[in-house]
Amino acid sequence: MRIHSWRSSVIAVVSALSIAGCSRSGAPPAPGKGGNLKVAAVFTTPIEEPWDGCVHQALLKARGELGIEYQWAESVPRPDYERVVREFADRGFPLIMGDAFGSEEAVRRVAKDFPATAFCFGSGLGPVEPNFSVFDDWIHEPAYLCGMIAGRLTKTHIIGLVGGYPVPEVNRIMNAFIAGAHEADPAVKVKVSFINSWFDPPKAKEAALAQIASGSDLLFGERYGVIEAAKEKGIPAFGNMVDQSSLAPETVITSPVWDMWPTVQHVVSAVRGGTYHATDYAEWSMMRKGGARLAPFHRFESRLSPEVGEMVRKRTGEIMDGVFRVPINEKIPVSD
């Protein structure tokens, strides 16, 4: 576990001491006092992992644009998770974020013990009054749009998807992609593989190569490794979570992108303004609030037919207007 501070260590120590003194005297932390809201994040993986990375990037942006003071702990093993969250709460951070999956009960326990602290966690469950909010990567909408493009472009009518673990977050993105592909091409068949790891690109690449060998001519890479396989075999692919076009501009058509900025912006201003309450931030990670989008097509802008572009534009408009709802299906997808 590593704890990072971008302030000089002297300032960190001084502020930590003053905050510690404050919490020892029993005074509740004062959110929004002064300009610098202190925000902590606790991650179970290194920040290179895309999910945690998206949260981290938004908080870094908040440090620059909203003037928050940001500290984070990463690679925190599950057994230590509650303790680390508790330590940040003890030190008087008014807002603590992180990934609660697998520690749902523990984190909620800490939240209960610190009712004046705002907890905003990635979670598969609901918010708890008064102070425990939840969010997640609800990027099934752009994933659906990617699936539509894939369904329109596939010539073999076989599409391959490689995922890390079949957890609900991953399943619903993959299922939305599959649903989109089916809308565009009802005859499409899918190949689904999981590698049971968040970080094993060589294995993800091999899984993708196996899918290409069994006829897939378009791939959706939930994890790193898939795009590389597609590039090697000269077929197009879709990235995930961030715009991955730069990895292989000739290969990546687009990616469903998760943007935590709207969530972070909202929660920070709520804590600052004293209006914070337990919230389900799901919709803040969806397209209408700017929390999810389709990455630019880059080089594929001119390569996709106008008809495909029109199809995506139309559906995007319908999603934004609320007249089309992408189905949410969290069952484990399986190969046809």
Add this chain to the structure above:
Amino acid sequence: MTPDFLTAAFLAGLLAAMLRMATPLLYASLGEYLSERSGVLNLGIEGIMSFGALTGFLTVYFTGNLWLAVLVAFLSGCLLAAVHAVLSVTLGVSQHVSGIGLTIFGSGLALYAYRLVIGAPIVPPQVTPFSPFEIPCLCRIPFLGPTLFGQYSLTYLALALAPLLWIYVYRTHWGLRLRAVGENPEAADSAGINVFRVRYASVILGGGLMSVGGAFLSIAHFNMFTPDIVAGRGWVSIALVVFGNWHPLKILLGALIFGGIDALQLRIQTIGVAIPYQYLLLLPYLVTILLLALIARRTSHPAALLTPYRRE
């Protein structure tokens, strides 16, 4: 189930994947073998591989020179293994403790160094990796050609390494000394062999090999460094040494079986069989354990394994 199952193309793809997936295991398990032959278990393998994946990647990132990267990875593995040698050979610390410590240290150091040099960008940087080296003429043989002779150079090297090690250990004067040190260091010492020097050399060279196995992941099989890229391959390699009963050719066989089943399960996942994918992912491990139980029951590990040597 599906018609293309068990066709020539399917098998060719499977064999090619088997060789790719066995490569890192081969370097690592042969490195571990070399170390254990001298009597030193090296549980630092996972950390050494991570560090090799990092140093190999960074060398390509800054110089673009792939073979220099292999050399740097090798040397950095030697360096980390030397720490283990000092602790376990000279100081006689528990090999388990020293090794596990090295794994934690090596994995942490790799990510730390990556952050220092690269940082944590949203999309990680990549390098131009080794491309498959097609052996002229041979790779045009139908079916087997592209499979066997269209692999990465590092894969050919790994495949050659097993018989070379076998010759070294069983057919050379140096190999005899190595085995003597691993079996009976007291006798070896009284025969004038410098036990410490042999152990140091084996542990250090073994670490170099492990490290090249890690580098294969980041500069050949894939083109990035990510945390945890080694993903347990070091631990599998330790099991392969036991499975191979401390014999390089049997270790080669074990690595091929493991790689082959891993490649197979990825293919079974794509044909939509009604088996939960977790069972398929489990398959290579399950088969290794089963084979261990069946074949390797009468294991003959080096007699002095785990025992630090002290001159009376």
